[in-house]
Amino acid sequence: MSTDNFNQYTTEEFETATRAVLGDIKATVEPNFGELGIVCDRSDIVAICKIVKQDPGISMEYLRSISVVDWVEHMEVVYHLSSIKHMNRIVIKVVIPLEDLKIDSVITVWSGADWHEREGHDLFGVEFIGHPDMSPLILYEGFEGFPGRKSFEIPVQETFYGD
Amino acid sequence: MAIEPGSLSDPSNSKDRLTLPEEAKGVWSDIKENRKSGISGVVTLKSEELFAMARKSSLWPLTFGLACCAIEMISTYMPNHDFDRFGVVTWPSPRQSDVMIVAGTVVKKMAEPIKLLYEQMASPKWVIAMGSCATCGGPYTRSYSVVMGVDQIIPVDVYVPGCPPRPEALLGGVMELQDIIQNEPRKKRGL
Numbered sequence A: 001m002s003t004d005n006f007n008q009y010t011t012e013e014f015e016t017a018t019r020a021v022l023g024d025i026k027a028t029v030e031p032n033f034g035e036l037g038i039v040c041d042r043s044d045i046v047a048i049c050k051i052v053k054q055d056p057g058i059s060m061e062y063l064r065s066i067s068v069v070d071w072v073e074h075m076e077v078v079y080h081l082s083s084i085k086h087m088n089r090i091v092i093k094v095v096i097p098l099e100d101l102k103i104d105s106v107i108t109v110w111s112g113a114d115w116h117e118r119e120g121h122d123l124f125g126v127e128f129i130g131h132p133d134m135s136p137l138i139l140y141e142g143f144e145g146f147p148g149r150k151s152f153e154i155p156v157q158e159t160f161y162g163d
Numbered sequence B: 001m002a003i004e005p006g007s008l009s010d011p012s013n014s015k016d017r018l019t020l021p022e023e024a025k026g027v028w029s030d031i032k033e034n035r036k037s038g039i040s041g042v043v044t045l046k047s048e049e050l051f052a053m054a055r056k057s058s059l060w061p062l063t064f065g066l067a068c069c070a071i072e073m074i075s076t077y078m079p080n081h082d083f084d085r086f087g088v089v090t091w092p093s094p095r096q097s098d099v100m101i102v103a104g105t106v107v108k109k110m111a112e113p114i115k116l117l118y119e120q121m122a123s124p125k126w127v128i129a130m131g132s133c134a135t136c137g138g139p140y141t142r143s144y145s146v147v148m149g150v151d152q153i154i155p156v157d158v159y160v161p162g163c164p165p166r167p168e169a170l171l172g173g174v175m176e177l178q179d180i181i182q183n184e185p186r187k188k189r190g191l
């Protein structure tokens, strides 16, 4: 690996650089446990993802995971990103209200988002707008409810064949 | 002791077979008796029992694993424990398999394919439920996605408990299954 495209930032430098590329998008940026946390509105998520992936100084080419957190009052979608080039990590958090569990899909940015988003849909019922196929990934067709949610009640075990 | 040619086919002449003790009904004691009386190389047994011997000595399990227990099953096939010495050879198609080793957690989404695979296997067929998950749901009791034991969808012959069972336990399970297969003809006759 040539050393000139390997750029190990300090935390402060990385924070400043990220803030600069985000420009006038409304988002809070602060370092948190060695990762850079970005909290933004859900309308900006695809724009921010595109920027942090495509900017050569940030270059978040690897989507580690998308998780959904049930905070009871609201839900939160969390994107974990890594840069293999710069050895840096970013966590983007988006709060979505319970009444309207919708967020834009980032499958156009990272195609690896496919299964993560389907899993989020399976377990929490979050709808990822723009995802081509939202059929159940882990659960079977016809499953009732969203087992990832705190409010989910575990059903009494039924048997397949009579007693 | 000299054996006259044709003496075996004449029931009145085959003294050795008629004087077998009542309790020595098993195949192996038959062989022993025959050895003692010098008729070596000749085994007298019912065809059903012969087939049972053949079946139990070449059990071909269907190759598939569902969860962590599969790792123990795989290591049972490896040279240290050597499943092959029991005639157990994995086979990747249900059509030619005799035994299904259900190694791991049976989730509800997997229940249908397992049932289908079981129905594709040719009779006679047997099932070993390996691990607590396959016997009763194990650590996933009260889960929304796990079948509480594979016996809820297909009939099971041998249960091997443990989480996961050691390879020795699986070997024990297979030997148990071999006993079951050997005794099947006699069970059928109500003995």
Ligand code: SF4
Residues within 6 Å of the ligand: B067, B068, B069, B070, B103, B104, B105, B130, B131, B132, B133, B134, B138, B139, B162, B163, B164, B165
């Ligand atoms: S019984 Fe234990 S080791 Fe086996 S599949 Fe279940 S959890 Fe895994």
